[in-house]
Amino acid sequence: MEIRVKQKRIDEERFLEMRKEVLAQWPTGKEVDLEEAVAYQLSLPESKNFMKVTEKARQEGETLIWPRAGTPVLEDEIALVKTLVDAGIRHIPVTIDSYTRLLQFEKAQQALEESIKTGRPMLNGYPIVNHGVKKTRKVVESVEAAFVPRGAGRLAMEIALASGMTAAGKSSLFEFGSYEKKTTLEECFEHSQYTDRLAGYYTERGAIISTDIHGLVPSGVFPFSVNIACIIIDSLVAAEQGVKSIMPQTHCLGHMAQDIAWMRLIPRLMREYLEKFGYKDVVVPGILANQIPLFPVPQGMGGAFAYLNYTAMVAALAEAEAVFVRTIDEGAGVATRESHALSYESANWILNVVRTQKIKCEIDGVETEEKVTDVEVRAILDKVLELGDGDVVIGSIKGVEAGVIDSPFSPNINIKDKVLGVKDVTGACRYLEFGNLPIPDEIKEFHREKIAERERAEGRKLDYQVAVEDLWALSKGRIVGAPSAS
Amino acid sequence: MEIRVKQKRIDEERFLEMRKEVLAQWPTGKEVDLEEAVAYQLSLPESKNFMKVTEKARQEGETLIWPRAGTPVLEDEIALVKTLVDAGIRHIPVTIDSYTRLLQFEKAQQALEESIKTGRPMLNGYPIVNHGVKKTRKVVESVEAAFVPRGAGRLAMEIALASGMTAAGKSSLFEFGSYEKKTTLEECFEHSQYTDRLAGYYTERGAIISTDIHGLVPSGVFPFSVNIACIIIDSLVAAEQGVKSIMPQTHCLGHMAQDIAWMRLIPRLMREYLEKFGYKDVVVPGILANQIPLFPVPQGMGGAFAYLNYTAMVAALAEAEAVFVRTIDEGAGVATRESHALSYESANWILNVVRTQKIKCEIDGVETEEKVTDVEVRAILDKVLELGDGDVVIGSIKGVEAGVIDSPFSPNINIKDKVLGVKDVTGACRYLEFGNLPIPDEIKEFHREKIAERERAEGRKLDYQVAVEDLWALSKGRIVGAPSAS
Amino acid sequence: MKKQATVITGTVGMDAHVIGTKILSRALKDAGFNVVELGIQVSPEEFTEVAKKTKADAILMTSLYGMAELDLRGFKEKCKQAGLEDLILYIGGVLGVGRQDFKEVEKRFKKLGFERVYPPEANLESVIEDLWNDLRAKGKT
Amino acid sequence: MKKQATVITGTVGMDAHVIGTKILSRALKDAGFNVVELGIQVSPEEFTEVAKKTKADAILMTSLYGMAELDLRGFKEKCKQAGLEDLILYIGGVLGVGRQDFKEVEKRFKKLGFERVYPPEANLESVIEDLWNDLRAKGKT
Ligand code: B12
């Protein structure tokens, strides 16, 4: 099999050619005039620039809340972002609906019209392509905050950036591992090289567009090393295309020592690898802690608040720059405006009270978790680079084929799914099945011991069933799963 | 002034004389037959014994929730305790209404009858004296949990213990400093020597009755050293009367390092002083962390949950055996059953998730706070013992007169109220006015520096107004007060 | 210069919650009132007696513990008997046991003779503003 | 021995939430069904085609992303056209955008031809129990 795509900047001419095609996908593409858009970006205040808002939070010792904000009707979207900003929000991630994500603009249009007509939102996000630049600028201009589109494809990204959004949360491996069924990683790289290049284009002209990078799959109970390797790969890919500000997302899977270890490790390793590959002027403005494990119903209000408060607490203790907390409606569906306000009021209470104290704390185990994960990530990256002969893009594509990059519960049929994670007695995530992950033997031994310890404690073998129980744990008020779980 | 009361065990004969008077205060006194009551206590399972339940929590690494449970009508009270136990509660503090606390049994009777008639609770607690032993045993027998009366006077305590409650939360200094207006400390000592002696009487016969000790005044923003000195004094008083199990209550005032330092310091100092005065077989089964600062309205639901979850989090990180969290209704009035269930579901989520991880953490500042408070407490106790010529009771009485024991915002006119506390830049409580507290100079200097630091940071003098702002801080989602506060 | 008004503060009945009444008293003093601070656990009779003795213009009563209604039965009549029809009566705090509909609470206490009824989130600046207005309306300043 | 029933699983439309359908599929396999696992983003047409081809007894469709109603317009008719009147249709997940009254949701999807509709807290053991019952009732086992 011949691999077309490489770790190489798209050249200007080709890029401008590609853009024509992309902008032709839907009539609103015509609203994008790149030079005018750059000028518009340059006219925006710092409070709308994702990187600057994040860096300010870092300097002031604050943890910002990432909400989730996407509803189809323009007026509702504006009302929603206003509610959020009133609740103290300064980063606004705009969820784009699933039809738009998959380029079904026609369907999105119908559903948008129907949502307007019936007053019932028929789309699970904001159909940014259908709304286009002029309307989306109204959203951006309605409040003082930095906007980040979520799940934007190429045309969606064109419109988002031209509308004054200042981050481009799109990463190849995440798209590949979490949203796609048959698409290959190669295709995903092609797409995000485009969006990264677009961000680079703005950046070179002084309008710094950040990108946030997520990993591979938010699969819940699974050690984070594969995701971290993927975050680093995607950063290198973005940096090659000229992106100068990259924000990693980590997953808060519930175990404090692990979650904090990962928050510390990721920016450190990212900087190291970016440096190593010569991307010396790339800024990592902060870390975003993302509350990942399921928040399924049944989740009583009490548990829902506790869960989001706990995530805020861990992020605050880790001094993360931002935290993506779920709302109390997470298990029920897209949150109402009231749920947003209430949930962030709650999380902000924790964040303000904890961060003002400037707490420095050393939690036993953080060091070990950081070291173990560090070794795992390097082993995966080494193998990827070896497979790619130094080219991280090629290496990743081959790595997925070889199961060197793997994950359980991915929707993509191109992912091997030969691995599995479970929790240990204290609720930390451990590998139960390593598949072909190139984890060194002594680290494998470490995981096996932890697994054996829980097996002894519970007097049973850990298996797939237990992995499913563990998946439900936090939503049932526990950190380790229990047999009764459905 | 001649001081009648001393640190000396009430002798048996006089005690039995006194009991006759006490039991004659209300007809239900006749229901108490001490020997039968001891036998009844001995027949109860360990799950109803306060000390044993607490020690089990300690061994199993759990933090138990203290709810608050007191409603006038018997059937409602039973329904309430069932709700609590269903929510995982194993300590049940029964709030006694204010009329009963102040021996107004006649008024309590009328209000009880009216509550039954109108279906609207007219009393703010459970009128234990009016209900008597037989009815209260129904409450105790209705669930598997250990009961603790709150605010029981002498007759109320007789009835509580005869009904199978296994702790006697009554301490002289707390009654004196928090509930009384003109009563002298001497009178309060007389009262609690009686109730402590009663607990001692049961204990000597094998039915271990614990007592929990609270301090002087839950006055919010005020360093905890005076309260700790009072906890130690009241433990010595209880121990002298034969109490063998004493549970201290600390206040969680919001600053993590301080709250944790106090949780560590209190049992350590208690054991040291009990030992020093020869009470070598007294057990301190654990520490109860009490969420003290106001929870006033306006407290949105989001803030209410955050506040109680934060307290649960701090207690869990400190590995406290029990935590007294407020319900989301705290600012609004006595909680409904639903609010109880929801609030404890939330706190239990945090407690389970955190305690299972067996987190060991070192928070910067804990050591300093512990040391500072240690010096302060010893200085106060030294002075008290000096004033009493070695008698802690006499010394305390003189200490209050001299302002060696003092507090702001006490209702008791016998307390000097020459002291004041405010917060420093990180939200820790500091002395703003020392009054006559015998705090050593270098420690005073420490407080003054912290105050000066905040004054510099805010560009204003700290004064009474700021103390009031700080009082409202947590209920407004901040740890340090802000000028806009009402 | 306007006449210094005399006002009485304290918690009624068996209520021991002193913080609110202390803060309120201090705020009233700072605003220039002559404050007779009775502290906690003041009986209705004591309130009216002191009001007569001090020729007070207003009572600002506090109750948090939920049993104020019981404590204040027949209070209006007692005031009338004591010839205190003109006295301005305010009450504030948590005025019932458990969550209450404030409108209901207000009605109940207005019936008991109180001119104004405040929830615990009452802003003291506007309370004092109200008090000035009411005093002025009754020609007391 | 009873005949092994064939069932189809997958998420409909553009839905990428795979975890639920994977867990469901595994549970069905463990319970002895012959499971045709289509994964995510299965169009209604694909479901009916595969059902015909495999002579399936039931489809257990998943949707979490909130847009199932749009995806399934006219689904009942399609089934009929394909001669699949006898096919048992279940659907589970988050079946609308935002908090919903489940009774309403159930009604909506029953109209679309689904025999049973489940919320995300559905217990898989009782789901499989229901399925056995329905298969038996239709004489399929
Ligand atoms: C993990 C997750 C993701 C992952 C998915 C990873 C993957 N590929 O699977 C990622 C990050 C990719 C993602 C993306 C999106 N998501 Co999402 N996601 C979730 C989350 C957190 C968990 C879902 C889950 O895995 N549950 C666990 C499984 C085991 O439960 P389950 O699927 O319900 O299945 C159980 C039962 O329902 C039952 N069951 C399942 N199917 C069937 C069928 C039958 C017949 C029966 C009987 C039973 C049954 O069995 C299962 C086991 O018990 C939920 C919120 C939550 N619940 O916590 C949101 C949620 C589903 N996502 C949501 C949305 C909006 C999106 C996005 C549009 C935007 C976004 N938020 O990023 C995209 C859409 C992508 C797409 N095209 O579909 C919304 C849906 C809103 C709505 N319906 O109103 C939710 C509810 C979050 C929210 N409140 O906003 N998401």
Ligand code: B12
């Ligand atoms: C601190 C406290 C205590 C301390 C009191 C220390 C002391 N001596 O002051 C202690 C521990 C002793 C205590 C005891 C009890 N308490 Co208590 N306590 C509280 C708590 C936490 C704070 C009260 C407070 O100080 N607020 C701060 C002050 C500044 O606010 P405030 O008093 O409302 O005053 C402000 C305004 O209302 C206004 N204001 C006050 N008065 C007036 C008057 C007028 C005319 C106006 C205009 C304005 C005004 O100005 C103030 C400044 O803004 C509240 C719950 C809460 N809110 O968080 C429960 C609470 C008041 N207590 C309660 C109860 C039941 C009790 C006890 C019966 C049992 C118990 N829980 O221990 C005993 C009763 C003792 C007794 N005899 O009264 C209940 C009352 C229930 C109800 N009404 O339905 C509450 C609401 C808690 C609860 N939800 O159960 N308590």
